[in-house]
Amino acid sequence: MTTQIRASHILVTKEEDANRILKRIKDGEDFAAVAKRFSSCPSKKNGGDLGWFGKGQMVPEFEQAAFAAEQGSVIGPVKSQFGYHVIKVTGKK
Secondary structure, three states: OOOOOEEEEEEEEOOOHHHHHHHHHHHOOOOHHHHHHHOHHHHHOOOEEEEEEEEOOHHHHHHHHHHOOOOOOOOEEEOOOOOOEEEEEEEEO
């Protein structure tokens, strides 16, 4: 069972922005570079990296999506109280 995951994210206010960002990444743009340019989260200075976290440390919508995703996958948009997230799962342990 996965107890911790590491993820990066890009946070924006509009769903259509999240969809555009997701397309850019799927088309081959670097996730960290896109995060630095578009994310409204302070994590953008680290390319969106949120580090390692376990259950109960993130808002439920984000956590459920991140834990359900395969390592290396980019998913989204995931809506939370903060806006729309594009999430990249970078590790599981």
